[in-house]
Structure formats: C-alpha cells, structure tokens
Amino acid sequence: MKNFKKLVGAAMAASMVFAMAGCGSNNGGGGDTFKIGGTGPLTGGAAAYGQAVRNAAQLAVDEINENGGVNGYMLELNYQDDEHDAEKAVNAYNTIKDWGVQIVLGSVTSAPCIAVADKTKDDNIFQLTPSGTAVECTQYDNAFRVCFSDPAQGTASAQYIGEHNLASKVAIIYDSSDVYSTGIYENFVKEAEKYSFEIVSAEAFTQDSNSDFSVQLQKSKDSGADMVFLPIYYKEASLILTQANGMGFAPKFFGVDGMDGILSGVDNFDASLAEGVMFLTPFAATSSDANIVNFVKAYEEKFGETPNQFAADAYDGVYLIKALIEKSGVKPSDDVATICNGLKGAIVDYSFDGLTGSGITWSADGEPNKAPSVVIIQGGVYIEM
Amino acid sequence: MSFLQYLISGLSLGSVYALIALGYTMVYGIAKMLNFAHGDVIMIGAFTTYTICSALGLPPAAGVLAAVVLCTLLGVCIEKVAYKPLRKAASPLAVLITAIGVSYLLQNVALLIFGTNTKAFTSVVSVNAVRLADGQLTITGETIVTIVSCIVIMAGLMIFIRKTKAGQAMLAVSEDKGAAQLMGINVNGTIALTFAIGSALAAVAGVLLCSAYPSLNPYTGSMPGIKAFVAAVFGGIGSIPGAFIGGILLGIIEIFAKAYISSQMADAIVFAILIVILLIKPTGILGRNIQEKV
Numbered sequence: 001m002k003n004f005k006k007l008v009g010a011a012m013a014a015s016m017v018f019a020m021a022g023c024g025s026n027n028g029g030g031g032d033t034f035k036i037g038g039t040g041p042l043t044g045g046a047a048a049y050g051q052a053v054r055n056a057a058q059l060a061v062d063e064i065n066e067n068g069g070v071n072g073y074m075l076e077l078n079y080q081d082d083e084h085d086a087e088k089a090v091n092a093y094n095t096i097k098d099w100g101v102q103i104v105l106g107s108v109t110s111a112p113c114i115a116v117a118d119k120t121k122d123d124n125i126f127q128l129t130p131s132g133t134a135v136e137c138t139q140y141d142n143a144f145r146v147c148f149s150d151p152a153q154g155t156a157s158a159q160y161i162g163e164h165n166l167a168s169k170v171a172i173i174y175d176s177s178d179v180y181s182t183g184i185y186e187n188f189v190k191e192a193e194k195y196s197f198e199i200v201s202a203e204a205f206t207q208d209s210n211s212d213f214s215v216q217l218q219k220s221k222d223s224g225a226d227m228v229f230l231p232i233y234y235k236e237a238s239l240i241l242t243q244a245n246g247m248g249f250a251p252k253f254f255g256v257d258g259m260d261g262i263l264s265g266v267d268n269f270d271a272s273l274a275e276g277v278m279f280l281t282p283f284a285a286t287s288s289d290a291n292i293v294n295f296v297k298a299y300e301e302k303f304g305e306t307p308n309q310f311a312a313d314a315y316d317g318v319y320l321i322k323a324l325i326e327k328s329g330v331k332p333s334d335d336v337a338t339i340c341n342g343l344k345g346a347i348v349d350y351s352f353d354g355l356t357g358s359g360i361t362w363s364a365d366g367e368p369n370k371a372p373s374v375v376i377i378q379g380g381v382y383i384e385m
Numbered sequence: 386m387s388f389l390q391y392l393i394s395g396l397s398l399g400s401v402y403a404l405i406a407l408g409y410t411m412v413y414g415i416a417k418m419l420n421f422a423h424g425d426v427i428m429i430g431a432f433t434t435y436t437i438c439s440a441l442g443l444p445p446a447a448g449v450l451a452a453v454v455l456c457t458l459l460g461v462c463i464e465k466v467a468y469k470p471l472r473k474a475a476s477p478l479a480v481l482i483t484a485i486g487v488s489y490l491l492q493n494v495a496l497l498i499f500g501t502n503t504k505a506f507t508s509v510v511s512v513n514a515v516r517l518a519d520g521q522l523t524i525t526g527e528t529i530v531t532i533v534s535c536i537v538i539m540a541g542l543m544i545f546i547r548k549t550k551a552g553q554a555m556l557a558v559s560e561d562k563g564a565a566q567l568m569g570i571n572v573n574g575t576i577a578l579t580f581a582i583g584s585a586l587a588a589v590a591g592v593l594l595c596s597a598y599p600s601l602n603p604y605t606g607s608m609p610g611i612k613a614f615v616a617a618v619f620g621g622i623g624s625i626p627g628a629f630i631g632g633i634l635l636g637i638i639e640i641f642a643k644a645y646i647s648s649q650m651a652d653a654i655v656f657a658i659l660i661v662i663l664l665i666k667p668t669g670i671l672g673r674n675i676q677e678k679v
Contacts, residue, residue, distance in 0.1 A: 235600070268506075
C-alpha cells in the first residue's frame with residue numbers, strides 16, 4: 001500500500017512537471033504560424049454542424065497556405081470536440097489554449113459559444129463565431145460573428161418581405177415556448193412597422209401542443225393573409241404545411257434558417273408540399289455565383305457531401321481572419337492581446353465579400369450588417385431568389 | 386362559419402383523445418391502476434404501422450393489423466413482467482412508478498431503433514374529406530373515421546362487458562378481486578385480458594392519431610397520453626361513455642380556448658376548467674359515487 005502511494009505521488013509530480021512545460025509553450029506563439037483554434041460538436045446530435053465548420057475551415061486554411069499564406073505567415077487549425085455541451089466546450093477551449101491558440105474561430109452552436117466567450121474575454125483572445133446565433137455569443141467586445149443573430153433574422157425577414165413586396169397581409173405562427181422563435185417574432189413585428197405590409201394575425205403554439213395547428217391556420221386563413229411567416233424549426237413547419245394543404249389554404253410560406261432541413265429532416269415527408277416555401281439563409285449550395293460553385297466543388301471533392309450554411313460561414317470566417325490579419329499587420333510573434341486589439345480594430349468598417357454575402361461590415365458590438373438572402377424551394381431543391 | 390370549423394376541429398382532436406381515453410379508463414376501471422405507459426404503447430403502434438406501410442410498402446390494413454397484434458402482445462407482456470409482481474405491493478404507488486419506468490423504457494427503445502428524426506406518417510385512412518358550404522367547411526376523412534371508430538369501440542366494449550362471461554368476470558374483478566377469486570374467476574387471466582384489449586385499443590388510437598396529425602417520433606404518444614388521461618378523469622375514470630364524452634369535450638374546449646381566448650394559454654385554460662369541474666363534481670362527469678361500506 002505504501003509503495004502504491006509513493007507511485008501515485010511520483011506520477012503526480014511527473015504530471016505536474018509536464019503540465020508546467022505545457023504552460024511554458026503557451027505564450028510564445030508559433031514564430032511564423034498563426035494558431036487558429038475552435039470548439040464545435042464533432043460527435044453527438046449536432047455533429048453535422050461541427051463537422052461542417054471544421055471541414056470548411058480546414059479547406060480554407062489549406063487553400064490559404066497553398067497560396068503563400070497571410071503576409072508570408074502560415075495558418076494552422078486545431079478544432080476540438082465540445083459535443084454541443086457548454087461544460088465540455090470549456091474543457092475543449094482549455095485544450096486549444098494549452099496548444100497556444102491565438103485566434104478563436106468558434107464555437108459552432110450557441111450554448112457552448114456563450115461559455116467559451118466568457119473565457120476568451122478573460123484571456124483577451126479575438127473570437128469569431130461562424131454560426132453562434134444567440135445574442136450573448138458576442139456580448140463582449142472581443143467577439144464577433146459571421147451569421148445573423150436570432151433577432152437580426154426577424155429584422156432581416158421583415159426587410160426582405162417589405163422591400164420585395166412579397167405580401168400585403170402577413171400572418172405569423174410562432175413557438176412561444178422557444179426563445180429562438182419568440183426573439184425572431186418580436187423583431188419581425190417591430191421591423192414590419194416600417195413597411196407597407198400588414199400583420200393580420202399572430203398565433204402561438206408551445207412544445208406541449210405542437211401537433212394540432214388547425215386553429216392557428218384557420219385564423220390565418222380568416223384574416224385574409226396571403227403569406228404566413230414561420231419563425232420556427234422544420235419539424236413543426238412540416239406539419240403546418242401538411243395541415244394547410246388538408247384544409248385547402250395555400251398562402252406563401254416564409255421561414256428562417258430553422259426551415260433549412262425541411263426537405264430531408266423529416267423522413268417520409270411529402271416534399272411537394274414544401275414547393276414554393278421561401279426562407280432566409282445565408283448560403284445556397286445551388287447558387288451560380290462563381291466563388292460558391294468553386295467552394296461547393298472543392299468541398300464535395302474533399303469530403304464527399306454538399307456543404308451547408310455552417311460550412312459556408314466557417315469558410316468565410318477563415319478568409320475574414322486572413323483579411324483582418326493583412327489589414328492590421330499583426331504577426332504570429334505578437335502576444336494574444338496585441339493580435340486581439342489589432343483584429344478588433346481592423347474588423348470595424350471593413351467591407352468583406354464572401355460566400356454568405358458581399359459588402360459585409362461589422363459594428364463594434366460584433367454583429368454583421370449584410371443583405372439577407374432568401375431561397376425558394378422549387379422542384380425539390382433550394383433556388384436562390 | 387369559422388365557429389363551425391372550430392367545432393369540427395375540436396371534434397377531430399377530441400375524438401383522438403376519446404379513443405386514447407377509452408384504453409386508459411378500461412384498464413383503470415378493471416385493474417384499478419393508472420397505466421402511464423399507455424401513451425407510449427400508442428407510439429409503438431404507430432411506429433409498427435409506419436414500418437409496415439411506409440418502409441415495407443404493404444397495404445394499410447396489414448399495418449393496422451400488425452400494430453394491433455404487436456401492441457396486444459406488448460400490453461400482456463408489460464402486465465406480466467412489470468405490473469403483476471407488484472399487484473400485492475403494500476403501496477399502490479409502486480406500480481405507478483413502474484408504469485412511469487415502462488413509459489421511459491418504451492421511449493428509449495424507440496429512440497434506439499428509430500432514431501430522433503421525426504417521421505411523416507402516411508395516413509391509413511382512404512375516406513375523402515367532406516367539404517360543406519362551398520368548401521368553407523372541411524371535415525377530413527380522418528375525423529370521420531376516428532369518430533366512427535370511437536363510437537363503434539365504445540359500443541363494442543359496453544356490450545362485451547355487459548353481455549359476455551369474460552366481461553362479467555371483469556366487472557367482478559373490478560368490484561373485489563378476492564371475492565371474484567373465491568367465485569372461481571381467474572383474476573390473473575381477466576386482468577391480462579383487460580391489458581390485451583386496452584393495448585389493442587392503443588394501437589388503433591396510435592394509427593388514427595398519427596393519421597390525423599402526421600408527425601411521428603418516440604415522444605409522440607406522451608403528451609396526447611397525458612391529455613387523454615385528463616379526459617378520462619374529466620369524464621369519470623372507469624366509465625366507458627365517460628371517457629368518450631370527456632375526450633370530445635376536452636378537444637372542443639382546447640380548440641375554443643385557442644381560437645377565442647389565447648393560443649398561448651390554451652393548455653392552462655383547459656386545465657383550469659378541469660380543476661373547476663372536479664371541484665364541483667369530484668368523480669368526473671359520469672363517475673359513479675361509490676360509498677365505502679364499513
């Protein structure tokens with residue numbers, strides 16, 4: 001027993017030495033390599049999102065390195081699994097911090113992103129989340145995002161409907177038990193006041209009563225709506241489309257990014273019911289834009305699947321970081337605070353052209369300003385409008 | 386006009402609740418236990434039909450039949466394995482907790498087999514929708530079939546219990562298990578039969594529930610199960626016509642609350658009405674007031 005204790009003691013002492021050695025390499029940076037790290041769900045229920053981000057980020061990093069890097073410096077990417085769990089995200093962040101991360105590209109999903117943002121703020125590391133939509137993801141001044149925030153989607157939807165005169169009377173069906181849906185709904189209503197279309201009905205449902213939409217649809221129909229706005233996920237949307245069809249109600253349907261998945265997310269769903277559905281998304285893989293075509297081709301060749309909006313957000317994220325490094329002139333040998341201040345200063349008023357929009361600018365609060373893009377489902381595929 | 390359409394929607398929703406409530410009340414009435422796994426047996430029934438019809442491409446009748454057979458077997462098995470050993474337990478809570486356990490077990494097994502992806506259920510009903518008043522009113526085929534099945538099943542159950550020997554045995558068991566046994570009634574067999582019938586009803590309810598609201602995942606049965614339980618209590622638990630009336634009323638109240646008061650508060654309103662009714666009539670609408678004899 002005594003020997004065993006000694007052994008444990010020795011092992012602990014040894015591990016402490018190694019841990020300290022790890023600390024030593026923390027500050028130095030890579031010399032001629034920028035270390036970009038991030039966390040995302042590489043396994044578990046949201047794995048499709050995390051893998052898309054990691055793959056697309058790796059694709060962008062490889063492209064940049066092949067073309068001579070950034071100001072002559074190489075990029076290196078280290079992506080760690082957070083299983084879409086806030087606690088595991090902090091552990092994953094500590095792993096990349098030990099590795100010597102200088103710029104954080106993450107996290108992928110909102111809850112882990114909020115947890116990691118607390119850490120990067122303390123460590124004063126520049127953070128750019130490709131796809132964390134919750135408001136709190138960018139609440140500190142070192143954090144920015146590529147995607148629209150939840151409330152911004154409501155604003156952007158109203159703008160798009162108003163500016164393109166898509167409807168004159170809009171009904172809304174939203175999930176009052178979900179912060180994502182409610183947030184979009186509230187901002188949609190606020191923004192809609194500025195446009196000529198009228199909101200004629202707004203009906204809620206909750207997670208406890210999300211199968212029968214007969215009343216909500218009947219009210220929308222009775223109010224004479226020619227468009228129904230659905231700031232909800234595709235699961236409930238599929239039921240709404242089915243039930244509207246059953247009662248002979250055929251308005252235009254307009255959704256947000258939660259609608260992405262309507263064609264494949266519900267097994268056995270009759271996709272013809274989704275014909276003509278429009279929704280807000282930053283990226284359509286079917287676009288004819290030359291940059292998108294090249295990206296989709298390269299991604300499909302390397303990973304064997306069509307990239308989704310998460311992949312596009314991450315790809316843009318890496319190129320944005322490249323542009324910011326060039327603009328600010330920071331070097332890998334600078335400490336993280338200098339890099340953070342440099343990139344922070346560079347991003348404000350910078351105009352970025354990427355896959356998810358052109359002429360994107362950022363305000364100091366971390367939010368991107370970009371024109372919303374909308375796809376419509378035609379013939380079972382997303383067509384850019 | 387929209388009032389009539391809401392009434393039809395209420396009947397449609399209510400008939401589904403009624404169908405589920407029939408199974409609940411049947412098991413409670415005879416075995417005197419709340420089978421909280423009933424909602425999940427419904428889900429298993431729906432998945433069986435989905436697998437047979439959508440995945441294997443067999444006709445709807447085969448799917449419904451397979452669901453009824455599988456759920457009947459499942460019901461008997463659950464009773465044998467999980468409930469029967471606890472029938473003599475000191476506290477009736479033991480079997481209630483077990484029922485909740487069985488409910489989670491069924492959900493997780495379904496998760497394991499079918500995954501989390503929601504499935505769009507193809508309706509097994511081939512009756513056409515009836516359109517009235519120039520198409521302003523629509524009664525779906527599913528609503529018609531559900532209401533008709535409800536009435537047929539209700540009548541069938543009442544005749545079965547009143548007129549057959551097995552039915553009489555059920556009544557005797559529900560009155561007093563000990564005395565029934567002394568009279569030569571096979572109590573275990575009778576309770577197993579009750580579960581078999583209750584679970585077969587669950588299969589039918591599952592198929593019709595998912596035909597009317599075509600979204601199927603491992604949690605599909607739990608909320609309708611709870612609502613149907615409420616409907617059964619509302620109508621007077623243990624009473625077969627009570628379950629029917631309770632279910633229909635609950636559906637109509639829910640739809641009207643959504644339509645005329647608030648779509649957000651509908652559930653709260655439904656339960657508030659339930660509390661008021663139970664305060665006025667604690668045994669439910671058709672519940673019998675049995676005096677305990679000393």
